[in-house]
Amino acid sequence: MASSKSKLGKTFAWVLMTFVIIGLGGFGAVNFSNSDNAVASVGETEISSREYARALSNELRRFSAQLGQEITFEQAQAFGITSNVLSQLITAKSLEDEAKRLGISVNDEVIVTNLNETSAFQGIDGKFDKETYTFVLENAGMTPSIYEDAIRSETSRMILQSGITDGVKIPLHYLKIMEKYLFQKRDFESVTLAWKDLDKPDPTPTDEELKTHHKENSDQYMTPETKMITYVILTPEMLSEEIEIDQQVLEEVYAQRISEFRQEEKRRAERLVFLTTQEAETALQSIKNENTSFSQFVNERGLTRSEIDIGFRTKTELGDAGNSLFDANLSEIIGPFETDLGPSLFKLIEIREAKTLTFESVRDQLSEELALAEAITQIANQSQQFDDLLASGASLEELAIETPLELKEIAFFPGMEDSDVTKYEDFRTAAVAVSAKDFPEIIVLEDGSVIALRLNEVLEPALKPLDEVYQLVLDSWVSKKKNELLKDEARLYIDNGNISSLKSTKFEEVSRDDFSDETPPALLATVFEMNKDEYKVEEIGDKVAILRLINIRDGVSDQPEEVEILKSLETQIRSTLSQDLFRIMVSDVQKSRGITV
Incomplete structure (x- = not known):
């Protein structure tokens, strides 16, 4: 316990010093006197005006930093900051008061250890210095006794709070129930019925049925606001149609942008990369001796022609292979040449000659742009x-x-x-x-x-007249009617015991989240609500499925990812229960001890 107390006290010492030294920097901005009158109390434990001022000043500073500008006390009231700070202090004092009632406290040794380990109180030799300690506290408007009492009270509060939150254990049987539920698997069979299986003509609505469907589903046929x-x-x-560009201007622009209209001579080639130059030379010799072909090498690599096609490139862009490729004939294979990917053979597959677009061919384009x-x-x-x-x-x-x-x-x-x-x-x-x-x-x-x-x-939004959306309403009615008739047919099969005459698909060891086209979320949700040997009919788009539950397999977390999921859920539940217990306990203390503001 002594070690735990020391750790808690040390943590608080750092928090409190930051709070005191930094928080009081904005104390003057908060309109409080320097008196120590109580602003609130829980039982016999008071919140002094100084404590409230320090807490509020610190929160204002933090909030201002988030906004990027200073906020006034009036704005703090409007944002609810003042009431939130008071509420937090009341919660803290509730725990302190309960800790006193329970006799939870820390000895002087813990206080001394904290003071010795707080760097703000150390001299140039790295050891606790009493003058530095007194000086720092005086600048913060505190005395050693006030500061040490604060450490003692806060450490006691943290011990009590840790006892509440850290003591929560999840019962093993509860985890077992979770495990069985989460990782439960089910076996079921499904028979799918489509409209074509019924061998019936499409249903035809009466005018009255269409009108009723139109009104009952009015949200689907509304005009937006x-x-x-x-x-x-x-x-x-619009304006450019009336603007004429002078011929001389067009010619000058053409001359200025001539590089855009000159297309360099280019070659399109296929490139096959090898690990070594010797390997590439051997391959080229084999191709020349007609022992194999360039295409065979490509196929052996599992490549496609598009994967080795490097597109049209200028002589410069082709690097070491540029001169040879520009001198080569179509379909000629040359190399090997060094490339960024390694020694390579090239096959020339297309030649694009240099060409300059004439002024006349681009005149209209230039005129439109200008x-x-x-x-x-x-x-x-x-x-x-x-x-x-x-x-x-x-x-x-x-x-x-x-x-x-x-x-x-x-x-x-x-x-x-x-x-x-x-x-x-x-x-x-x-x-x-x-x-x-x-x-x-x-x-x-x-x-x-x-x-x-x-x-x-x-x-305003209004229902579109039936004649405007007639086809949509008709299609919707027919689709809905088909599904109703399909469901009726499915129930007849179940009632008459004729399911065995239909082709079914069996699914084994399906979990709650095994979603697929055949097992959409809605269908699995139904399956995991069913009892063994129970039948149900589930709508799946424009089809229906007749479901029968064959078997229920209790969940077991036997996979690493399942174990992690269970651990994560256990942590979340423990955290939630801890927070609930903490709130209940604080509320009970406040009710029994009383709050005065």
Whole structure:
């Protein structure tokens, strides 16, 4: 016990010194007097105003560091920090009071050991120095007796708390129950019935049945909340159609970018890598002697032609093999040459001659690019003018008359991205946020376009008329009806004892999480609710399964991963129970001893 006390006390000494030295740095920011009046008490144990001030100052400092800015006492109250700090202190004092009642304490030897091992109290020789000790505490507004009492009280509290939380043991029989449940396996058989197995025509609904299905499943046929929006837009493409680029400018740009239009001569080859140069030379000689072929070497390696194809490359990109490959004939095999991967043989498979794209062949492309660039510049120069007109009270309709902006309307709802304007994320964001009280303003889009929008009306979600969603409703009704009929047929097989006449699939030693296409989660959930020899019908998409439970195998954690899972769960349960016991005990102390604030 002495060792345990020493360890707990030592830990607290460090915590307390950090709390005292750092926490009091912000003491002046908290509006408390220097008095030692009690702000609260549990039983006979008080929380002094100094304790509360230190705790609150420390929490304010921590919270401010998280936010990246200082927070005021008023903000701390609004955030609930002040009440949280008091609540934490009351919990701590509840344990201290109970520790006193139970007679839990630590002797002077533990206190002395802690003082000797606290570096903040050590002199230059690394040993405890009484003057340093007194000086540090005075700067923190504490006396040795107050500090030592705090260590004694806190260590006692930690001993009590450890006794509560560390003493929780999970009963062995409970772990056995968990083991049996978690790792239980089941054997069952399943018969799958599809609509085609019934050899019946598709069911046909009456008009009344369709109307009823439409209403009963109205959530599937609702229009989303829709915003009726008027907007104006000007895109570079719209403006570029009216911009003509001078022939001389096009020719100058072509000359400046001529490197883009010159395609170097290239070769496409296949490369086969060997471990050594000698091995590569032997392979080349064997190919030349027609004892084998390049393709045979490739196949022996288990490679495909696409895996050895290095694509089109310039002479420089081909490295040591460049000159020889550019001099080689199609299908010729050359080498070996050193590469990054090792000695390699190359087979030439395609030649691409050098070519220069003429001005005429790229004229339209250049004209379009330059016109778009000029349009973006013009829109940027005019956007402030558009904004000024809106600010002066011009409507979107007037703006469309006086400027190149075009007036459009859209029925917008979230998730809509398939129109010319909803492809822009900034428009979608603005459309979601816009309200009736907002005034239109110019928004610059990512490609240089500009828009401004206005909310005219919000249409609430509504049930779509049956004639608009007729096919969807019909398909849904037919699907549902087929499943109902399939279930009825499955139950008939069970009731009449005709299951043996159907082809079944047996599943053995299936665990709760053995999910697959044949054993989806819903089906396994049903299987693990069944009793032995029980039948059940489970819907699986557009089919139904007739299930029979054959056997139940108790779970045993005989695999390493299962043992780890059980240990992890045991730890979680112990932690949860410890926390619950701690809360219950603190609550009981507070009720029996009384709290005064």
